[in-house]
Amino acid sequence: MPKSKKITNQPINLTDPQYYLNRELSWLEFNNRVLHEALDPRTPLLERLKFLAITSSNLDEFFMVRVAALKQQVEAKVSKLTFDGLTPQRQLDEISFFLRPLVAQQHQHFENVLRTQLAHHGIHILDYIDLTEKQRNYLDNYFEEQIFPVITPLAVDPSHPFPYISNLSLNLAVVVKNPETEEELFARVKVPKVLPRFLALPPELGIQHQGKPFVWTGIPLEQAIAHNLESLFPGMNIQEYHLFRITRDADLELEEDEADDLLLAIEQELRKRRVGGTPVRMEIKSETPAAIRDRLLEDLELTENDVYEVDGLLGLRDLMYFMSLPLPELKDPPWQSVVHPRLQRIREPNIVGTEVREIEEGKDFFAVIRERDLLVHHPYQSFSASVVRFITTAAHDPNVLAIKMTLYRTSGDSPIVNALIAAAENGKQVSVLVELKARFDEENNIYWARRLESVGVHVVYGLVGLKTHSKIVMVVRREQERIRRYVHIGTGNYNPKTARLYTDLGLFSCREELGADVTDVFNFLTGYSLQKSYRQILVAPVNMRDRLLSLIHREIENAQKGNSGRIVAKMNSLVDPQIIATLYEASRVGVKIDLIVRGICCLRPGLKDISENIRVISIIGRFLEHSRIFYFYNNGQEEIYIGSADWMPRNLDRRVEVVTPVQDPDIAKDLQEILGIMLADNRQAWELQADGSYIQRHPGEDCPETSSQKILMSMALNSTAIASTLINSKKSSVSLDS
Known part of the structure; x- marks a missing residue:
């Protein structure tokens, strides 16, 4: 090992704030690096849209949680410094100073660069004023038939107080004039989330690109609404309209010690979140007149520092819509996770009812783990062919007595939870800790907790004051008059969907000390334990x-x-x-x-x-x-x-x-x-x-x-090719010998 430079060991206060970076500003630097993927011409075009959407979605959550918490501290007159030496108000000021030019860059890049490049590839995101008469007629008819029945205009006057503006909603601030009284009136129209954000024109009305087949032509939903406001306010003269978007505090406030039923308490908090907490940010078009702007600030109890001006499309997170277009040449090359070489020849269970009929010769999953520990690396190696198969096999194996697992986040159609349900129905002892406090996944976890409980699974909701973030599974199996414990310890959630997008590791083992340690962790989670030491973990x-x-x-x-x-x-x-x-x-x-x-x-x-x-x-x-x-x-x-x-x-x-x-x-x-x-x-x-x-x-x-990710993809493919060659050569030798 090469030796590093040694530093003169003079006394230094290593807790001095000057030696630390602020957490919130460091996160903004991270989001800036994500934004760079959208700016980088080396990134495929639709992937650039995706990164713009991710950047925008990240910022939404940052305001809903981090900025909201700082604003609460300021309101409560908290003056305690962070370990890097900043007060809550100073952090808010630094966030605003750092973020404004990045938000401007994000929107300018979409409007001035990506929109043009999309059009070059046949994807035309138009403005209403640029439409032909035929295109306008189509969209006006579409509005009357599909959009108009969904919208509810809300007047704002002494008999109609300012309406509640829901979190992350797009809205039109509308000024109309009564032609009989010449009085100007204010109203709000919400852009409904139940409708698609982008309205596509039919192929015959779309723009053909250089003789290529039609790809996509359309406009944002809010523009179709804005140019049909007369239908919403008949008899009134539309004076002006201006788009704005609100972000609210969305963090749950739980008093766990006082909650008799944690599941019920979280359900109640989720209902509050749907409505939303205190406003923390308003995004608005830069050309919005001062009078409209001031009125919104007053009614929403926001300050100028909470306003982010935008030139162009609001709510860029909705650009993820365009990733669904069938244009593989504008996306990253598709990646299909490979099966780990040691798992390519394990027996696949053919499940008929509760009976398992093996359909292929080879070792079972447990035999592979007994040979030696197994490491899987997702998404380079398949999550479904390893983790999901492990739990599914255990659920139907007659020798498996018990399955214990922690669930922090999982998918909406989770094959893992379905396997756990099958295990309980097959008479196995199944215990699952479902972390109800996993932020923004609480509702999904409540659903699965109830499903699991309904079939007799022992469900634990988590520990008071702690979130259970560990990723562990234990399968208890009877083998030749002894009990053996198989464990999986991972770095990522048991979610097959995110396992295709997140890089994570998982270790399978049946080492005795590791199994004993994981057993102790589950006893800590489900019972009473003051254990302070573990053998290995x-x-x-x-x-x-x-x-x-x-x-x-x-x-x-x-x-x-x-x-x-x-x-x-x-x-x-x-x-x-x-x-x-x-x-x-x-x-x-x-x-x-x-x-x-x-x-x-x-x-x-x-x-x-x-x-x-x-x-x-x-x-x-x-x-x-x-x-x-x-x-x-x-x-x-x-x-x-x-x-x-x-x-x-x-x-x-x-x-x-x-x-x-x-x-x-x-x-x-x-x-x-x-x-x-x-x-x-x-x-x-x-x-x-x-x-x-x-x-x-x-x-x-x-x-x-x-590129480390490209190298790891290549290595995964090569390892599978080598394993397949070895398997085929073994098959050949067997057939020749026979």
């Missing part, structure tokens, strides 16, 4: 913080003895000030530290005498980097861990998290290879600077483009 909030700190301190001690120290950690966010200060300590004694942090990072790398040995990169690509991997050199006795926890106070102190050591040497090498590939990325990687900004890496003349 790290569990938050019990021992994870202390164990992580001790692993970093071990590298410090080795470096102080003149040996090499090395840490590589991949995660979503790095926020915890105690962990950061300890990493600074490690850097100061010469430990070389590489951090791969997709999102928020509050650590400042490259500070003289503080963090000169720390490098931080962020990788933003077609897949959302979600896996957590932690590597410690340990004086040559390397240790590597995977699990569900980021290095944030909420993960270490307020969530139930599980991180497991990887003991299989081949899997450990695979994980080190993944880390090495990511550290070498010069296509999707961004390097964090000491001031909190990021600089994207670019290939050089002597350095070819290295």
Whole structure:
């Protein structure tokens, strides 16, 4: 191992706010990197629209949760400083200053660049004023037949108070004049969410592009409404109309200690969320007159600092609509996850009722795990052919006695939950912790909790004061007069849909100590337990913080003895000030530290005498980097861990998290290879600077483009091809011998 620069160990206060980046501003930097994918001409055109939509959706959630919380603190006159030294009001000011030019850039790029490029490829998002007479007639008829019956205009006057504006809704502020009295009146028209945001014209009215077949021509829904307001206000003269959009506080306020029924309490809070909390942002067209603007601000109790002016289309999150167009040449090449080589020859269960009839020779899933631990890497390797198959096989295996599982987020049509229901119906003991407090997935989780309970599954809703974020499954199986426990410990949610978009890892094992540890975690979740120690795994909030700190301190001690120290950690966010200060300590004694942090990072790398040995990169690509991997050199006795926890106070102190050591040497090498590939990325990687900004890496003349996600896709395909060749060669040898 090459030795890093050692720093003179002069006393320094490593908790000084100047050594930390603000969490909220770091998140905005992350969203800026996502926006860059929309600006980057190397990104396929429709994928650029997708990234614009993601950026907009991210900002919506940021305002609904983070900005809303800061505004509440200001209102409550909270003056406590963050560990980076900012008050709540100062953070709001910094957010506004940082965000306004980015919002302007986002909208300008769509209007001035992407809209033109879309038209070049036959996708014409028109304005109503640009339509031909035939096109207008079609849309006017469509309005009368399909839109008009859905809309309810709301007057605002002494007998009609200002209407409630729902969260994330598009609205028209309309001024009409009564021709009999010459009185100007104000009204609000909501753009209904039950209708498509973009109205397509039929092919015969669409714009043909360079002789190519018709692709898509249409207008935004709000423009069809705006140009038919006479139908909504008959007899009135339409004076003006202006589009605006409201964002409200959407975080749940739960008093868990006082809730007799957590499920009922969350249902009540969800009803409040549908209506929405206090307004926190208003997006409005820049040409909106001051009188309309002031009236909206007064009625919504907002300030000028809460207003974001937009030139062009409001609500860019709806651009995701265009990803449904059948234009593969304008999207990333399709990716089909491959089956892990060791799982290509396992028996597929043919399920008839409750009976399983095997239809293919080969090992069963449990035999593969008994051979040695198995690591799967999604979405490069199939989630359905590994995790879903594992649980489905267990549900129908007559030797399986029990299945225990944690569910934080899952899909609406979850095959995993259906397998758990089948397991309960097959007489197995099934226990599931469904985390009802998973933000913005509460309603889905309530639905599944009730479904599971209805078939006799033991459902636990979570622990008071803690979110259960761990990703663990345990299958208890009787084998030759003994009981064996099979476990899966993952970094991502048990959601087949997001498993195609998020990079995550999962470890299958039947090691005795690991099974015993996971059993203890489930007892902690479902019963009463004060267990403070575990054989192998790290569990938050019990021992994870202390164990992580001790692993970093071990590298410090080795470096102080003149040996090499090395840490590589991949995660979503790095926020915890105690962990950061300890990493600074490690850097100061010469430990070389590489951090791969997709999102928020509050650590400042490259500070003289503080963090000169720390490098931080962020990788933003077609897949959302979600896996957590932690590597410690340990004086040559390397240790590597995977699990569900980021290095944030909420993960270490307020969530139930599980991180497991990887003991299989081949899997450990695979994980080190993944880390090495990511550290070498010069296509999707961004390097964090000491001031909190990021600089994207670019290939050089002597350095070819290295995209970690493309390399990992290629490696997955190659491993499958090699495995298929070996299988076919074995088949050939058998047939020849016979």
